[in-house]
Amino acid sequence: MNVETTALPGVLRIQTDIYEDDRGGFMETFHADRYAEMGIDVTFVQDNVSRSETGVLRGLHLQHPHPQGKLVYVLSGTVYDVVVDVRPNSDTFGEWIGTTLQAWSHQLFVPEGFAHGFVVTDGPATFAYKCTDVYAPEAELTIHWNDPDLGIDWPVDDPVVSEKDAAAPRLRDVDRDRLPRVRSIV
Template sequence: MEAFETDLPGVYVIEPDVYADHRGDFREIWNAREYAEHGVTATFVQDNLSRSKPRVLRGLHFQNPRPQGKLVSVFRGEVYDVALDVRVDSDTFGQWEGWTLSAENGRQLYVPEGFAHGFVVTSRTEALFHYKCTDFYAPDAEETVRWDDPDLSIDWPVDEPILSEKDRAAPGLHELEREQVMFTSIPRC
């Protein structure tokens, strides 16, 4: 397994070992001891699986209060995955990074508390997207940042994505009240 911290503190890209032969392949998608050796020490309490059609964009979502860290991976298809720093006291507030995750490359992304997260399906087939979360889903704590906020200039690789009404109507990052995005420390996984 290889893992590296990105330019966004606490965000990790993880590339699990893949063992392939004529039957297919095998990979571990979570091993607390192995991941801790590479810097990811999160405790997960909930797993989610979403199924999305091509061009579906989900996000940018986060929870406050009750923030969630997420270890995400793709079981089928391919997505472009984005992490956005929403910690108002962070040196990287408002900065984002994006990565291609697919069933084929097996890549995972750890997005810690204090980051908004979103993805768009880039494959021609549906995507199965897996989330391991560090806190339970709390609908009353959910916040959304507009996917095409011009202040962020996220380079989404899909024109005219398919969106939920909630994501379509989301405010820009700088339109959110400070209390909605107030995280006071750099979270470490």
């Protein structure tokens, strides 16, 4: 397993070990001790799976309060995955990274306090993710996927988005009290 840091603090790209032979393949998607050694020392409490067709864009989503760290990966298909730092007191506030995730390949760890979204570039795609907190509808927050202030370079021209995602506000229009903060260590 190989871990790469990204331009956003705490966001990690993980190359998983894959064992293949003429029968098929095996990939370990999570092992608490090994991931803790890599700096992902969290407790996951909920697993989710979504299936989307080519061109479907989901995001940018987060929860606050009840923030969710996520370990995301693709079981089939290919997605372009985006993470945005939406913590107003962060040095990287408003910055984003994007990376391609293919089936049986990389994972991405998204810490609490970041918005997350993806678009399917080769589908259908089955997208799986582990969460550090349960879904809390009252804490749900969506940032507009195509916020011009963020300038995300999505690799699709006309994605299929939900009504909720299409109606989401720009980051600048979200009340700062609704956004997470960098936690200070005292």
